[in-house]
Amino acid sequence: MKEIFTCVLSLSLSGALIGILILLIRPFTKRVCSKRWNYYIWLLVAARLVFPFSIHTGISEVLTLETARQQEIMTGTDAAEVPENLPVEAAAGVQTQQPITWAQQSGSLQEDGIRWSAPAVDLVLAAAVIWLLGVIVSLLLKIINYWQFTPGIRKRCKLISDYRVQEAVEGLCAELHIRKKPLICECQSTQGPITIGLWRTAIVLPEEKGDLQQLPMILHHELVHVKRKDLWYKWLYQILLCIHWFNPVLYLIVRKMNMDCELACDEAVLGRLTYEGKKAYGNILLDTAQQKIGAGRKIPSLTLLERKEDLKERLKGICSYRKKTGAKVLVSLCLMGCLIVLTACAGVQISSSESEEWDEEEERGYFWDRLAAWLDIGLEDFMETSVRIDKDGEAWKSYDDDGMIAGDDVYDQWQSYVYIGGKHLRCDGMFLNGTATVMIVNAHTDKDIEVKSAFEVKEGRFKVVCVDPEGNVTVINENGESTFVPITLKEGRNVIKLVGQGAKIGSLRVSYPGLRENAFESIYYSAEEEKSVMLKDKIQAGYVDKDETMEYLYYLDGDVISKALILLLKKGENLSTDELRNLIIYSNSELSGRYLAEAIGKGEIEPLSEKDISEIKYYLEEESLLALLEAMGRNLTYDLLYDCAPYLSSEGLEKVVRKYEEAGGEFTELQWHNLTPYLDDDALEALKPLKPLKPLKPL
Secondary structure, eight states: OOOHHHHHHHHHHHHOOOOOOHHHHHHHHHHHHHHHHHTTHHHHHHHHHOOOOOOOOOOEEEEOOHHHHHHHHHSSSGGGGGGGOOOOOHHHHHEEEEEEEEOGGGEEETTTTTEEEOSOOHHHHHHHHHHHHHHHHHHHHHHHHHHHHHHHHHOOOOOOHHHHHHHHHHHHHHHOSSSSOEEEETTTTTTOEEEEEEOOOEEEEEHHHHHHHHHHHHHHHHHHOOOOOOOHHHHHHHHHHHHHHTHHHHHHHHHHHHHHHHHHHHHHHHTTOOOOHHHHHHHHHHHHHOOOOOOOSSSSSSSSOOOOOGHHHHHHHHHHHOOOOOOHHHHHHHHHHHHHHHHHOOOOEEEEGGGTSSSGGGGTOOHHHHHHHHHOHHHHHHHHOOOOEEETHHHGGGGOOHHHHHSSEEEEEEEEEEEEEEEEEEEEEEEEEEEEEEEEESSSSOOOEEEEEEEEEEEEEEEEEEETTTOOEEEEEEOOOOOEEEEOOEEEEEEEEEEEEEEEEEEHHHHHTOOOOOGSSSEESHHHHHHHHHHHHHHHHTTTOOOHHHGGGGSOOEEEEHHHHHHHTTTOOOHHHHHHHHHHHHHHOOOOOOOOHHHHHTTTTOOOHHOOOOOOOEEEEEHHHHHHHTTTGGGGGGHHHHHGGGGSSSHHHHHHHHHHTTOOOOOBBBHHHHHHHGSSSHHHTTTTTOOOOOOOOOO
16 A cells, blocks of 8 residues: 555656646747647646656656654654764764664664654555545545536437538538547537537537537537547546645646647637638637536536636637747657656656665566555465475475575475566565576676675575576575675676575565676576577577477567467477467467468468367457468358458458358358348448359258
8 A cells, every 4th residue: 555655646746747847838838839739748747647667867856755663763862862063964864774673663672772662653554545535535526526417418418400510510520530420419408518428429519509600610629629539638637636636736737738628629620710710719709608617627528618717818829820830840849859758757756764775776667566466465465375395305405405506496386476577676575495596697708796685584594696607606695684795707607596495585675786788698587588588599490399389488579489380380280279379379469370371371281270260360460360261261161251250340251251152162041141240331242243142941
């Protein structure tokens, strides 16, 4: 819970910084950039609020949120212990250097005659609970307001049958390339046009429509909203507001974004109006301002004029409308590029003191894994799980045998809670009995690096070691304290391993500060990764082994698996349906389908069985599936054709039907009737000249 809250707080501050930056440059961008540019630039704030990572540079700001425990320690310190001439920062540093272990938090401790009490309440956790309650309440209010308003409008409105309105809508939809025309309704209870509904979009007009000559401009405005999916944009920000309900900057941003949304639509409409048309459009806004706004501001909806306070800005935009010159467009693009870079770099990281000694870079990308694990099972539950260990097995004996440590990994227990490997290994909880490789470095020459590590041993024995090319084992960390250990990577293959003997450990961290991967021949972060690279080279050279390929399927690139698949089939390997399906799933499915079709067409492999194609059709792109069916020739059956019909377009199915007919296949009337729902009128018309259908046999 605390990790989620601190991440949300970090994202909220990051988004606020980007929003404030956009607000600061807004006076300039309003003059230079288009209204549409000013509208969509707010997406950068949404991106900063959603994605919990950033490009780390020297200008990236890092904030540290002290936990309640440290604050309690500072407030409990006797003032006499701190010299009067010591700066405040230094005094704080003296106190924070006193480590407090997990066991000491449960009660009070006494050290050097000073009594320090553990906090009764974790303030960060309390804040997280308050935040979560606020999110739930905000979401409930949004849902309630939506269900109170939208269904009521839909019940009271009726479709407009006036041919003049329908013709105007048809013409505008064609002009704006809107494929799915929204419903056009009228409702007595609305005073102005409203657009509602994400999936079943409806434009609701008042019963008193006024001058019908002005109606096309009103419809044009609303249809531009529909074309640009502005309702989805508004809902995104409403959900973000519920999550970041505590951030006042976001409320200002949403108000400005709504204004820019309407200005952008005004701009789209004004682009095709004459001078007199622009005056008429301004009069429409004035007339709308005289009415009571029907939708209100509690739900995401689109109205011609949502806030009367915005009327002046809208009219000013009409009067000052000018098409942007090439120079201004170039400035807009450059400015957008700069803002995108700043958005990617300007991350605010909130971290607790528990991980303060570890670099921010080492925490990158960790939140989503923590969230997934938190929703599944708690760390405490994981650590309390009992694990059976074979004390007579090789895995147990390997801890004290350097020869076994230097060999291939051997273990009978290796379970982890949120394991993130790589250059910055992190694991909140682990059971290990045996050896486990975490990095393999092939060095051209001897090179010195530093290994930073820390862990907490709950049960058993545990250590981090380095094995050089000659099989010599060097212990890097065996007591778990946070340490920097310099080691020399000898020329050849060096391996960093975790070694456990009935070990149950927590808060495992291993990193390699200053490690430059391009300084070495190759670096792998698991034995499987190294093996998969070797296997890839073999497959590229045309050699493949089925068992080996299936074992390392999850570690190979999709293109490599596609090549392995066709090599296995050409080799005559007997693949089960499950093996074929797994190969297709983990491969580049488009490439695999093309390989299969080409090989079958050339007679290099036997056509796949109906069962096999039926199993893999879900994972193939339409072009690949179509090519595969066309390559089947006389092996293409009606049952297979009918089974694949839902996964083909009408045009694709028409091609397969022709192939089936050319190969001598026939349809009964019932079979043809079953296929027709998947064929459009053009396809049905094109297939008429084919040979007569086989009549349905009487029962």
